[in-house]
Amino acid sequence: MRNISDIIEHHLKSILTNSPNGSIEIQRSELADHFQCVPSQINYVINTRFTVQKGYLVESKRGGGGYIRIRKVQIVSKARLQELLTEELIGESISQSVGYAIVERLLEEGLVNIREATLMKIATSRNVLTLEAELRDRLRANILKQMIAAILLK
Template sequence: MGNITDLIEQYLKMTLSRSGKELLEIKRSELAKQFQCVPSQINYVISTRFTLEKGYIVESKRGGGGYIRIMKVESDSNVMLFEQIQHLIGQSIDQQTAQNIVLRLYEEKAINRREANLIASVLDRSHFKSSIAHRDEIRANLLNAMIDTLKYKENR
C-alpha cells in the first residue's frame, strides 16, 4: 500500500476516469476528511501530481464555497511549434517580433484569425504604460501564457 499522497492521487484519477467526463470538481475539506488528513496534504497532491506537464489543468477557489476543479487535457498537434516559439520569446520580446510570431502561428494554421487578432491586440504597446524594458518583459510573459494555453486542448 502506498503513502497517503499516492492514495489521494489514485483516488482522484480513478474518480475522474469513472465520471466519464474530463472534469472533476471536488471540495478540498471533504476530501481531507475522507482521507483523514489536513487540507494542505490535498493541496500538495494537486500541485505536484496534477500539473500541466502531466496533462491536467487545475482551477482552485478558496473559501467556504471553495472547490478544486481538475481537467484532463491533451497536447495540441502543434505542441512542438509552440515550444519552439516559446524558446524564441525568452524573457523579453518587442512588439514587432511578437507580431511576427503571431503571424507565423496563423500562417502555419496553429491559430485561427480570431485568435491571432486577439493575441495581437493584447500585445500592443499602447496597453503598457511603463518603460520599454518592462513593457517587453510583460509582453513576453503574456505571450508565453497564451501559448501555454494553446498547447493543450480541453476535452470538454
C-alpha cells in the first residue's frame, strides 16, 4: 500500500500532466482537506518530490489568497540540458540523493532507459565510492557529468 505522500505526489503529477500549460496552482489547505492530512504534509511532498533536480519549479505565496504554483520545466535542447545539469545542478560536488534525483529526471524524460539509470546510480553510490564524504561527492559529480555528456551525445 502506498503512503499518503506517494498518493499526493501522484495526484499532483496527474494534474500537471493534464494541464495544457504544464503548470498548476493549488491551495495548500484545500489539498490538505481533500487528502484529510495536515498542510505540513503537503509542504513535505512539494519540498521533497517537486525539486529543481527533478525538473520542477515551485513558487509559493502565503496568506489568505496564497497558493502554490508548480511548473514542470521543459527541456529546450540537449545542449542546454547538459549545461544546466553539469554546471548549475551538479557543480563541483553532489550528494547521492541529489545525484539520484537527476538520474530519475533523465529517466522520466526518456533520455536514459531503466538499465542505464540503474548503472548510473550504482556507479555513483556511496557503497561503490568508498571514500571520505567530500572526496566522494566530488568524484560523484565528475562521474555524473561524464555520463551525462556521453548520453546526450548519442
